[in-house]
Amino acid sequence: MNLVGFLKSQFLCHLFISYVFIGTGLIVNFIQLFTLLIWPFNKQLYRKINCRLAYCISSQLVMLLEWWSGTECTLYSDLENYSQYGKENAIVVLNHNFEIDFLCGWNFCERFGVLGSSKVLAKKELSYVPVIGWMWYFLEIVFCKRKWEEDRKTVMQGLYNLRDYPEHFWFLIHCEGTRFTEKKHEFSMQIAEAKGLPKLKHHLLPRTKGFAITVQSLRNVVSAVYDSTLNFRNNENPTLLGVLNGKKYHADLYVRRIPLEDIPEDEQECANWLHKLYQEKDSFQEEYSKTGTYPGIAVAAPRRPWTLLNWIFWASLLSYPLFKVLVNMINSGSYFTLSIFALLMVIVSVGVRRMIGVTEIDRGSTYGDHEKKQKQK
Structure with missing residues (x-):
């Protein structure tokens, strides 16, 4: 290990990075609180300011991936569609197989200048968490409780609020609802068999209701769906802790641009369309596992x-x-x-490790994990 690599793996460096991130976040959150005074007089100015403030926080995590770990991100796409990225509103459908797939999604946003205005569908509990959660609240992120009977109205309202957004935005969504594990996959395929749906090898069964509502609410505002399939070369198993230690990964992202008018308006037909999309995504993953490449032209979008x-x-x-x-x-x-x-250092150390721990696959959501749910009852 060279000197730079050794320094990147040291706890004091991690502590300083965490200090800068938390310090920045709390300052930005404090400023965001005062921007609420602008909302009654100029809602669009409020939104533009909060896009810039949010970038101050989220870009630090992307910096870790791009500059600290030096992870290479190669985009596979059609050149004609490539020219549209960053110039239109879009729904980005991401697979959910890796600990840092959300970070790679943000990196995709950053490369095309929409990181500050990017949106996600997040758990309601996160809106109370300082730094990221509070940033999302002021950024008008759509929150849900994962109880569809309660969520449908609030999610639709949150999406409708974005219809007059003044900046180009990408709405990032993991339709699988939770990160892939073998246990969750086994249970998910049991559901597929019971419903008479084709089985998937590399994905969980997508949750169609949230996607259908997103498409319905943002129709005529969003131009396209970007179907995005992520993988890593040489069977790499990327982790957030690895990124923090400066480990370099090699990501390949295949993106297809699908015009929104090609997606059915009827909810059931939209659900069928999404199932077909995931069958195609599965075939792309299968081909990648055999050949190590995706269709389309490899483009190294500049940092x-x-x-x-x-x-x-x-x-x-x-x-x-x-x-x-x-x-x-x-x-x-x-x-x-x-x-x-010294005690504060220990507390920060434990806190940072716990934040990293929530991204680890074996500690993810129990959605779709039948055995875990049974144990929790």
Whole structure:
């Protein structure tokens, strides 16, 4: 391991990155609170400001992938469709097989300049979480409780609110509802068999209601669905902890642009269309597992410098108060003060590890995992 690689794997570096991220997030959240004063007078200005503020937070995570770990992201697409990316509103359908697939989705947004305005369908509980959750609240992210009877009305209202959004946005959605595991896949295929649906090898059965409502609510606002299938070369098993340690991965993303007018308006027909889409996605994954490549032309979408420059700005801004505190503590010579600082380091360490832990596959959602659900009853 070279010196740079060694430094990237050190806890103190991780601690500083976490400090910058949390410090930036809390400052941005505080500023976002005051932007609420703008909403009654100029809703569109409020939205534009919050897109820029949200970018300050989300771009730091993309920076880790692009610049810290140096992960390479190759896009496979049709060149004619490639020219449309970033110039229109879109629904992005992502597969959900890896710990960092959400990060690769954000990287896709960043390469085409829509990271700050990107939207997701998130659990309601996340809206109460500082930094990311609060950022999403001010960004008008659509939240749900995963109880469709209660969610249908609130999700539709949240989507309708985006119809006059002033920025190009991509709505990222994982139709499978949870990350792929062998146990969840086994249970999902039992459901497929019971419903007479073709079985999938590399995906879970998609949840059609949320997708159908999204298409229905954003019709005539969104131009296309970007069907996106992600994989990693050489059977790599990427993790967020690996990215934090500076490990380089090699991602391949196949994207098909499907005009929204090609998707049926009827909810049942839309559901059938989505099942067919996932059968096609499964065939792409199967071909990739055999050949190591996707259809289409490989395009290395250029990295933009803004994620790195944003991180350097916030790191520089927040370094001075941290350095001043450390100097004052050392000069005080108080064992009590130093002990408190050491305890805070341990707490931050545990907190960072727990945040990483929620992304790990074996600790993901229990949706679709019949055995886990039975144990929890």
